[in-house]
Amino acid sequence: MVFNRPNRPNRPNRTEPNQSVSNRPVKQINSINREDNRNPEPSPWLNPNSIPHPSTNASFVEYLRWMREPEQDNKDATKVQILQLATQGANYRDRLTQLTKRTKLIATNSFEVKCPWRIRVGGHRGPESILLPAFDALGMPYIPSSTLRGVARTQGIREIMAKDKVKWSEAEDQIAPYFGSLESEERDRAGKVVFLDAYPLPSQSGGLEIDIANNIWQWVGNDLEYSPNPNPFLSLKSPEFLIGLRLVSNCKDNAVLDKVKQWLVAGLESGVGSQVNTGYGQLVTGNKKSPDEFFRVEFGLEGQLIHGYQKFTRWQWNDRRNQWQMRGQAEAEVRPTAFKSMLRYWFRAFALGVLPQEAVQNLEGQLFGAIQPTQQRGWLKVRVLDGKLIQKEPRPNNQGKTDECGEQEGILSLSLSSEVPLDSSKQATIKALAENLTWLMFNLGGIGQGARRPCYSRTSRDRAPWYRGSTFLPDIEDDFWAIASSVKGFQKQFQKRLQNYYQALNQLTQNQLNYNNRRAAARVTRNSWIDAVDCNCQIIICAGESNSNKIHALRILHSPALKVGSGGNLDYDGDLCGKVQRGVKPSPVWVADLGDYQVVTVFGANEDPRKKYITELQNQTEPANFAQIFPLPSSL
Secondary structure, eight states, X not given: OOBOOOOOSSOOOOOSOOOXXXXXXXXXXXXXXXXXXXXXXXXXXXXXXXXXXXXXXXXXXXXXXXXXXXXXXXXXXXXXXHHHHHHHHOOOHHHHHHHHHHHHHHOSEEEEEEOSSEEOOEEEXXXXXOEEEOBOTTOOBOBOHHHHHHHHHHXXXXXXXXXXXXXXXXXXXXXXXXXXXXXXXXXXXXXXXXXXXXXXXXXXXXTEEEEEEEOOEEEXXXXXXXXXXXXXXXXXXXXXXXXXXXXXXXXXXXXXXXXXXXHXXXXXXXOOSSOGGGTOOOOBSSSOOOTTEEEEEEEEEEESOOEEEEEEEEEEEETTTTEEEEEEEEEEOOOHHHHHHHHHHHHHHHHTTTSOHHHHHHHHHHHHOBSSSSOBOOSEEEEEEEEEEEEOOOOSSGGGGGSOOEEEEEEEEEEEOTTSOSOHHHHHHHHXXXXXXXXXXXXXXXXXXXXXXXXXXXXXXXXXXXXEOEEEEOBTTOGGGOOOSSHHHHHHHHXXXXXXXXXXXXXXXXXXXXTTSOOOSSOOBTTBOOSOOSTTOEEXXXXXXXXXXXXXXXXXXXXXXXXXXXXXXXXXOHHHHOBOTTSOBOOSEEEEEOSSSEEEEETTTTSTTHHHHHHHHHHTSOGGGXXXXXXXOTTO
């Protein structure tokens, strides 16, 4: 990939590798070193006065036996701490060596598969409702033989249905000679292939790592609620498994074994376990392209990166709150879940401008999956291939000022899931909607923690983080990224993409959507709006002068004229830039840096302070460098 980076002043050179160095204020350091009457440091153990010392051969289940009482203070942080101890302290290599050796001895046909990202098989509910992976009697993570059999059987049924144009029940009758059926003739009542439990290839942890789920946006009835809720659990990251098969003792037909293996390999490539539409569970035998993929695009990302869980580093006493607080470090990881969530977000935002909330909620569930109000797997499958951390984010101490900003890269892959309707015209519509939505997503903002701002330097400040925001880095050799070099040219290009998106949405819903006559998704006030591209939203493209570290649109957004307070106590307006104090509120303004110009999305733009920002932006921009992308002109 050859990336095209926007010009950004004051980009420092890297001087030494990143290290985890704390950045504690002097007041807090003095507090920690001072003897006082504070409570003892929180412990993850049930009895902190008698801390267990599990053997390195003990499974992660052993750690959970000694987990602290559920209602203890700092219970969420101690949950992370003990999961971290369980994954870092174990050594499963010897046990996994024995198990994989046993599989090779029993199986007559064995092969290895690799998971490109993560896999979640099982769903045991452990202490504190921690979602645990499937594990055997000794606590080793594995894929049960029953799961493998189900994957192969389901894949066989689907292939027969597609080939012979028959119903599920008829396809079941055709695979009975392979998997058995009580309703078949006596010779086909028992299956002819034995599936063995699949264990990870020998490694210290077997791939076991902490994972996180964070459902930020939730539908409450027909209303949207913003409520981050990080929930750590365990999954397997990039494991390799040994799969073993053999014929039953009274069957000598190797053609049966070969056919079942073919179905199993294809089924594993589609995904096994939970969340297969969100990048989990794919198991492949090589580097071949997924047969169900219809779109892929290479990407780079710089600034605040995509993160997984907050790694526990230490406890720190807070004098002001009179309590212990966990000090953590975000673990950078290229997560397909982040891309699926962002596609879902922009789909919802655009759909809310032309459809009622109930219709948007139902269609969102069909496309991306849902639990409420109806459980659905979803039609779109989102994966990231070859996701890499290229450059760690700067260290949080003063030496981090000389570090380069963080970078990640990978390949975004979109596929249709097995739940998609068989109608070829409907499939084509879904693909068109997804491709245009992906283009809009990449050109409207970033992804991850700093998605609503482009990457900008804060090295002029005296405290980290030294970079904020998130900027996609286009691969200049990919036609997907080709954008016009002028403001007016991009205006037409963007509007055409948006029109194509609305046309696909129109075909998908079979409604006559009038995207030139948008509805109001909600009533807008100074401190209340909804993230919807509706009649209260504006999308603008502009270019202008930057200051030492902020591009034109961001410089104006953060200018003193738009801050609140008086004298020397000016601060960002929470109803314009978002806030985290006294209730989290995401910013209603998105700014994307496309190099020669910026794309600015403003929700609730008809009320101050958002209205005032647009006025300031237009007044400080040359007319030739300012254009409205949305609302669309009636001539389109």
